[in-house]
Amino acid sequence: MAADGKPSVRDDDLDDDKRMELSEHLAELRTRIIRSIVYAIIASIAGYFMFNRIYRMLYNPMARALGEAHVEFRIAFGHFMEPFFVVLQISVIAGLIIASPLIILEMWGFIRPALTRRERRPLRWIVPLSVTLFCAGVLLAYWIAQFAMSFFLEFVPMFPEAVLYQGPKTYVLFMLKLMGIFGLVFQMPVVLMFLAWAGLLRSDAMKRSWRHAIVAIAFMGLMITPSNDAFTMLMMVVPVFGLYLGSIGLVRLIEKKREAAQASG
Numbered sequence: 001m002a003a004d005g006k007p008s009v010r011d012d013d014l015d016d017d018k019r020m021e022l023s024e025h026l027a028e029l030r031t032r033i034i035r036s037i038v039y040a041i042i043a044s045i046a047g048y049f050m051f052n053r054i055y056r057m058l059y060n061p062m063a064r065a066l067g068e069a070h071v072e073f074r075i076a077f078g079h080f081m082e083p084f085f086v087v088l089q090i091s092v093i094a095g096l097i098i099a100s101p102l103i104i105l106e107m108w109g110f111i112r113p114a115l116t117r118r119e120r121r122p123l124r125w126i127v128p129l130s131v132t133l134f135c136a137g138v139l140l141a142y143w144i145a146q147f148a149m150s151f152f153l154e155f156v157p158m159f160p161e162a163v164l165y166q167g168p169k170t171y172v173l174f175m176l177k178l179m180g181i182f183g184l185v186f187q188m189p190v191v192l193m194f195l196a197w198a199g200l201l202r203s204d205a206m207k208r209s210w211r212h213a214i215v216a217i218a219f220m221g222l223m224i225t226p227s228n229d230a231f232t233m234l235m236m237v238v239p240v241f242g243l244y245l246g247s248i249g250l251v252r253l254i255e256k257k258r259e260a261a262q263a264s265g
Contacts, residue, residue: 032106039102044095051087054094055168058175061142062166065149071156076165086169093176122197130190133243137186140239141179148178148232177226185224185240189247196251203252206244213244 047054066073077083096103104127112120156162195201206213217240221233 029110032110036099036103036106039099039106040092040095042095043097043099044092046098047091047094048087050094051090054090055172058090058172061145061175062149062171064146065153066164068150069153069156071153072163074163074165075168078167082167082169086172089169090172126190126193130187133186133189134183137182137184138179140186140235141182142175144232144235145175145178147235148227148229151229151231152227174226178232181224181226182236185220185236186243188240189243189250192244192247193250193254196254197258199258201251203248203255206248206251210245214241217241217244 062073115123153164156164192201192206196203218233218237221237221240222228225233225236
């Protein structure tokens, strides 16, 4: 700043540099978003050509449950446009799943330069852990879906000559919600580790609060389980509480690393 209160040339140069840097970041962000959209579109087209395989995979739990319950079943559409939108929705969701590794790489490429080497180090194993836990939750949900459907289908034969007409959109959304919710809930260890890394959570507090954790997890399972049956809720609560207990050790590991870094620094 000059003596007369006007900005100096040096200050103007700094402002110009900041504006140029911001515009470069925004341009890079726009480029990476466009790439991600292109990845999703191409993958959705691939999902369209794989629709029959994807739908058969989603339908298998219902087929097995129907075989056990001996229930007459018919696929029913409520509107002539519904088949198109069901195919479109499944193709888009499948495309997002297929393109997710490339989209994550684009996100990582944008965020990485802003992180220090020390901040990037935990992500090398937290990201694979998050992906593994999400896949484990999805697979568990897919496995228990048959048993949840069998529970409800047992009541159909109580009505003489009853026929089950199932809308495919409702069924697909149920399966996707069930698998998505289980996958997200299984991210709990990653969230707890992040809180520990930020200094907001300690392992000794988790040990003391395990009873409260059981109640909170059970309430969460009751609220978010799509089918609202006891078996599905129990199959969510038990593994999640096991993940909570395992997270105590992971949080303690983070605490030890932080203490060692503080001692050395």
